[in-house]
Amino acid sequence: MQFHLLKLELGHRIPSVNSTNDWIRNPELPFGSWVIAEEQTQGKGRGLNAWQSLGEDPLIFSSKIRISAAEISLPLLSIFISSALLKTIFLFFPEREADTTIKWPNDIYKNDKKIAGVLVQSEFINGVYDVVIGIGLNFFGQIVPDNLKDKATFLCETSLGEGELERFVNQLVLEINQAIITLLDPSQVLKDLVWIEAHSLLTNKVIETEWDERIVRGRVLGIDELGFLLIMTENGQKIELMDTSPKFRII
Structure with missing residues (x-):
C-alpha cells in the first residue's frame, strides 16, 4: 500500500x-x-x-x-x-x-x-x-x-x-x-x-434532485459506506446519490 x-x-x-x-x-x-x-x-x-x-x-x-x-x-x-x-x-x-x-x-x-x-x-x-x-x-x-x-x-x-x-x-x-x-x-x-x-444538515430532510434523467423527491436516510447519499423517494424507491445536481434543493 x-x-x-x-x-x-x-x-x-x-x-x-x-x-x-x-x-x-x-x-x-x-x-x-x-x-x-x-x-x-x-x-x-x-x-x-x-x-x-x-x-x-x-x-x-x-x-x-x-x-x-x-x-x-x-x-x-x-x-x-x-x-x-x-x-x-x-x-x-x-x-x-x-x-x-x-x-x-x-x-x-x-x-x-x-x-x-x-x-x-x-x-x-x-x-x-x-x-x-x-x-x-x-x-x-x-x-x-x-x-x-x-x-x-x-x-x-x-x-x-x-x-x-x-x-x-x-x-x-x-x-x-x-x-x-x-x-x-x-x-x-x-x-x-x-x-x-x-452532524449532517440533510439527515431526515426532504430533498428534490435530478436522478436517472428525471426529477425525484424523497427523504434523506443517511450516508452509506461508499459516501453516497441514501434517499427514500415518494414512491418508496430507495436510491443512492453520488453527487448533487444543479437541481438539488432542500424542500
Whole structure:
C-alpha cells in the first residue's frame, strides 16, 4: 500500500495566489505538503464553480496526498475531509456545535448558510490516487456581497486572535490525517459515519434532485459506506446519490 499523509513541517504560507489548488500541484513540492494563502484571486469550486473567500479572516488552504486507489472511496474521502474540518471547528469553537453541520457531500453550514467548502481533486496513476484537497472557510467578516447574502455567512462573530489561524491549521492537518487513517480501517468507517450523520444538515430532510434523467423527491436516510447519499423517494424507491445536481434543493 502506498500513501503519503500530510506533514506539519511541509507547510507554506504565501501572501497571494491565483489558486492554492494549482499552486500545490507544483511537482517540486513533495506529497504531504500544504499551503495557506492570505489572498486567492481564482479560487476553485466544484465543477465550473468558483470559491469566493469572504471577510477579513478567511482560511484558504490546499494540500496534496498520495493514497492507494484500492483502499479509498473518493466520495467517502470528500465527506470525511469535511468531517475533519468540522471536528477542528468544534475543538476551537465549541459553541458552534449547536448550529454548524456538514452539508453532503462537501460543505459546512452554519444554520442554513454556507461558511466553508471542500474540493477534492484526484488523479489516478499506477494504482494510486494523487489527491489535492482544497478548503475554504470564512472565519469572520462584516460584509457579505449582496448576491451571497441569502447563501453565505461567517463562522465567528469576532476576528481571530493572534496565532489562532496557525493553530487551527495545524490541528486541521492532524484531523485530515486521522480521517484518512480511519478510512483505511473498515471497522472504523461506520463509527465515523454515525458521527457524520449526527452532524449532517440533510439527515431526515426532504430533498428534490435530478436522478436517472428525471426529477425525484424523497427523504434523506443517511450516508452509506461508499459516501453516497441514501434517499427514500415518494414512491418508496430507495436510491443512492453520488453527487448533487444543479437541481438539488432542500424542500
